[in-house]
Every structure is written in C-alpha cells, then in structure tokens.
Amino acid sequence: MKEIAGLLALCGLLAFALRPAHAADWKMDPAGSRLEFIATFEKTAAPGVFKEFDARLRFDPEEAAAGSLDVTVKVTSADMNIADVNKEIRGKDWFDYAAFPRAEFHSTDLRRAEGNHYVARGILRLKGVKQPVEVPFTWTGSADGAVMEGELVLSRGAFGIGAGEWAASDVIGAGVKVKFRVKLRKAG
Numbered sequence: 001m002k003e004i005a006g007l008l009a010l011c012g013l014l015a016f017a018l019r020p021a022h023a024a025d026w027k028m029d030p031a032g033s034r035l036e037f038i039a040t041f042e043k044t045a046a047p048g049v050f051k052e053f054d055a056r057l058r059f060d061p062e063e064a065a066a067g068s069l070d071v072t073v074k075v076t077s078a079d080m081n082i083a084d085v086n087k088e089i090r091g092k093d094w095f096d097y098a099a100f101p102r103a104e105f106h107s108t109d110l111r112r113a114e115g116n117h118y119v120a121r122g123i124l125r126l127k128g129v130k131q132p133v134e135v136p137f138t139w140t141g142s143a144d145g146a147v148m149e150g151e152l153v154l155s156r157g158a159f160g161i162g163a164g165e166w167a168a169s170d171v172i173g174a175g176v177k178v179k180f181r182v183k184l185r186k187a188g
Contacts, residue, residue, distance in 0.1 A: 023067045025187040026057040026146065032183030035073065039156070040173035046085075052077035055182050057148070059110070061118075061139050069107040069120045069135070075127075076101050093163045100127045105135065116140060126159045137180075145186070151179040 035050045052074035059067040076097045080086055090097045107122035113136065120135040137150030153175045156162050162172050 023058045023060040023063060026059060026184040027187040028055040028057075029145070029183040029185055030054075032147075032181075034179075034181050036179045037078075038177040038179070040175075042171060043173070046080065048078055048080035050074065050077050051079055055148075055184075057184060059139075061112075061116070061141065064110045064112045064118055067107075067110040069105070069110065069122070071105040073103040074101065075103050093166055094161060096127055103127075105133070107135075124154075124159075127161060129159045131158050146184045147181065148184065149181045151177060153177050 033053075033055070035053045037048050037050070039046045039048070050073050054072050056070045057067065059069070075095050076090075078086070078089055078095060080089065089095050092099075103124065103126040105120075105122055105124045107120040109121040111119050111121075113119055116139050118137055118139055120137065122133065122135070123130050124133045133152065133154065135150060135152055137148045140147045140149075155174055156172075156176050157167065157169075157174060161176075166172055
C-alpha cells in the first residue's frame with residue numbers, strides 16, 4: 001500500500017513538473033531602465049529622453065504568445081536637454097502636454113522572432129492618435145531578473161507631432177528613433 005501511495009505521489013510531482021510554463025508577471029525597475037527618442041534637426045541627431053515611464057510585462061520566453069506588454073509614458077517628462085526646446089515641445093504643434101500628458105502602448109500579440117529576439121505588436125496611443133506598431137526587442141534573463149532592449153522608428157507625422165510650420169520633413173526628419181532598455185524583476 002505504501003508503494004502505491006509513493007508511486008501516486010511521484011506521478012503527481014512529475015505531472016506538476018512537466019506542466020506547461022505560465023507567463024510570469026514582470027515589473028520594471030526604474031533605476032535600471034531608459035526610454036530615449038532621437039529626432040533629427042537638419043540631418044543632425046537631436047536626442048531626448050522620457051524620464052518617467054512604466055512597463056508591465058506578462059512573459060515567458062518559451063511561451064511568448066501567452067504574454068502581454070503594457071507601457072505608459074509620462075510625455076510631460078520629455079527632456080531634450082535644451083531649455084528652449086523643452087519649452088517648445090510642450091506646445092500644441094508638438095506633444096501638447098495640456099491635452100495629452102500620457103502615451104500608452106498595449107500589445108495585442110507577442111511572438112518569438114528567433115533566438116532571444118521577440119516582437120510585440122499592438123496599439124500606440126500618442127497625442128490622441130492610435131496607430132498599430134511593432135516593437136522588436138531582445139530578452140536577456142539573469143538570476144535576479146531580466147532585461148529587454150530594442151528600438152523602432154516612428155513617423156512623427158502619423159501622430160501629429162510637429163504640426164503647422166514643422167510638418168514638413170526637410171528641417172525636422174519624418175522618422176524618430178525610439179530606443180529602450182528596461183530592467184525587470186518578477187512581480188510578487
């Protein structure tokens with residue numbers, strides 16, 4: 001009888017150990033994370049950073065399709081390190097802080113591309129405009145957490161960024177590179 005009970009217990013442990021992995025909840029570590037944007041002014045890089053943002057991730061690198069990514073950016077934290085430029089980007093032609101203080105990305109699909117490369121497809125809401133975007137990223141796990149890094153190019157015109165006299169792309173380039181490094185720890 002003890003052998004049967006022991007065998008059943010062993011079978012239960014094996015079934016638990018062999019069950020499919022479930023996506024873990026990950027929380028961003030703000031101190032180790034960075035969200036940058038690089039516009040061009042007369043074909044010269046004009047970098048900036050969003051000082052305040054948050055990323056929430058439900059993710060298992062082996063089961064990426066079961067995951068989700070949600071990012072919130074406090075647009076009012078944009079800093080291009082030049083006082084006059086920082087003042088200008090607050091206005092209606094640029095980010096329009098008063099009407100649109102936040103931007104959000106919510107994934108609708110996560111997929112492994114190859115190796116440690118993944119793509120999050122979803123909707124970016126910026127300055128009141130919703131556009132589908134693809135966010136490619138790499139995933140590097142470690143004993144105490146993980147890091148996701150990536151970059152993409154957004155069309156500023158698609159979101160009404162740089163309106164009026166700034167709408168043309170001859171002085172301010174049409175594409176804005178967005179780069180990120182997000183340090184994560186398992187939540188809970």
